[in-house]
Amino acid sequence: MRWTAFVCTALVVGCANAPPPDNRSAPGAGQHPVDERREARALEQAEADCASKGKHAEARRVEGDTVYDCVDR
Numbered sequence: 001m002r003w004t005a006f007v008c009t010a011l012v013v014g015c016a017n018a019p020p021p022d023n024r025s026a027p028g029a030g031q032h033p034v035d036e037r038r039e040a041r042a043l044e045q046a047e048a049d050c051a052s053k054g055k056h057a058e059a060r061r062v063e064g065d066t067v068y069d070c071v072d073r
Contacts, residue, residue, distance in 0.1 A: 039066060046070075 046057035046068035055070040 042066065043068065 043057065043059060046059075050057040050068075050070035053070055054073075056073045057068045058071045059066055059068050061067070
């Protein structure tokens with residue numbers, strides 16, 4: 001009986017102190033910092049290009065790639 005209580009307590013404490021699982025559905029999850037910087041630069045460039053046309057850049061994903069379109073504000 002004592003061993004069961006000890007094992008259950010250890011299991012509960014171990015689970016409570018475990019790091020949170022990765023949320024792969026979160027934006028940017030699983031990307032390396034280099035990829036994140038590259039995407040940030042691409043967005044800034046798209047925003048600058050679209051702003052010169054009086055529009056706003058809109059990002060969307062197509063087959064795993066990010067595509068930027070200029071849309072009216």
